[in-house]
Amino acid sequence: MKTALITGISRGIGKALAEKFLTEGHVVIGTSLSGTVDFSHEKLTVHQLDLTSSQSIRVCTEAIKKSDTKIDILVNNAGALFDEEETNVIIDKLRQTLEVNLIGTIDFTEHIIHAINKDGHIVNVSSSAGSLGGKSLTEIEFAKSSHFPFHYPAYKISKAALNMYTRTLAARFINEKTPVVVSSVHPGWVKTSMGGDGAPMLPVEAAEDIYRLAISQPETGQFWFKGEKHPW
Numbered sequence: 001m002k003t004a005l006i007t008g009i010s011r012g013i014g015k016a017l018a019e020k021f022l023t024e025g026h027v028v029i030g031t032s033l034s035g036t037v038d039f040s041h042e043k044l045t046v047h048q049l050d051l052t053s054s055q056s057i058r059v060c061t062e063a064i065k066k067s068d069t070k071i072d073i074l075v076n077n078a079g080a081l082f083d084e085e086e087t088n089v090i091i092d093k094l095r096q097t098l099e100v101n102l103i104g105t106i107d108f109t110e111h112i113i114h115a116i117n118k119d120g121h122i123v124n125v126s127s128s129a130g131s132l133g134g135k136s137l138t139e140i141e142f143a144k145s146s147h148f149p150f151h152y153p154a155y156k157i158s159k160a161a162l163n164m165y166t167r168t169l170a171a172r173f174i175n176e177k178t179p180v181v182v183s184s185v186h187p188g189w190v191k192t193s194m195g196g197d198g199a200p201m202l203p204v205e206a207a208e209d210i211y212r213l214a215i216s217q218p219e220t221g222q223f224w225f226k227g228e229k230h231p232w
């Protein structure tokens, strides 16, 4: 039995992932903006977390640390897409996006990092939209859909930068005897409020893949999609 800390479990992929961990008998500490979710379980606790607020990050991580729980798996799932219908970078939207997907996510991770077990796993839910090399799966998927030709640059920039956090964090742990593994994962294009109705995958399918990755001990500092390495 493992303890998983998952951000953004109120809906979408995060909710499906929390339910998967609970179904498999693990303990889940989840977060949502309101501090509540519409499901319950004896092994589930939920904390309020707004990644745009350093105060909220501090309060949330202090509360988790106070419970003296050691975390085996941290899934940084919470994320936001503010510029879905843009081709240009809108600075206000870029700031908003980076606050949630990058700065808040890093701030949260750095505050909780000492509560993560030595052989633990940090999984950053990224996106192929942030891939700099190779073909972006999301672009191929979107090219076939009505979302094309929007390019949501702020979102892409945020996920590319989050991937670099995965790399730098993995490198920080690498010389430890039992290093924490750090991974980025692309969940696929998923039917959620972010992914929209045209997406081909269900949240439970994405959750299944992320769960399998999270409970394994893969090569650290890699970007994954459906169990395979994804180009950075």
Ligand SMILES: NC(=O)c1ccc[n+]([C@@H]2O[C@H](COP(=O)([O-])OP(=O)(O)OC[C@H]3O[C@@H](n4cnc5c(N)ncnc54)[C@H](OP(=O)(O)O)[C@@H]3O)[C@@H](O)[C@H]2O)c1
Pocket: 007, 008, 009, 010, 011, 012, 013, 014, 032, 033, 034, 049, 050, 051, 052, 076, 077, 078, 079, 080, 100, 125, 126, 127, 128, 186, 187, 188, 189, 190, 191, 192, 193, 194, 195, 196, 199
């Ligand atoms: N869906 C896709 O096709 C797709 C593709 C590639 C990557 N992803 C990534 O997968 C992850 C989950 O996406 P999703 O599709 O499940 O999105 P979603 O349905 O929109 O859910 C987003 C989650 O993030 C939380 N969240 C948003 N802003 C937050 C903030 N400021 N502070 C804390 N939590 C916040 C939300 O909490 P509240 O409900 O409490 O607001 C919600 O639980 C994201 O990182 C996303 O970038 C999704």
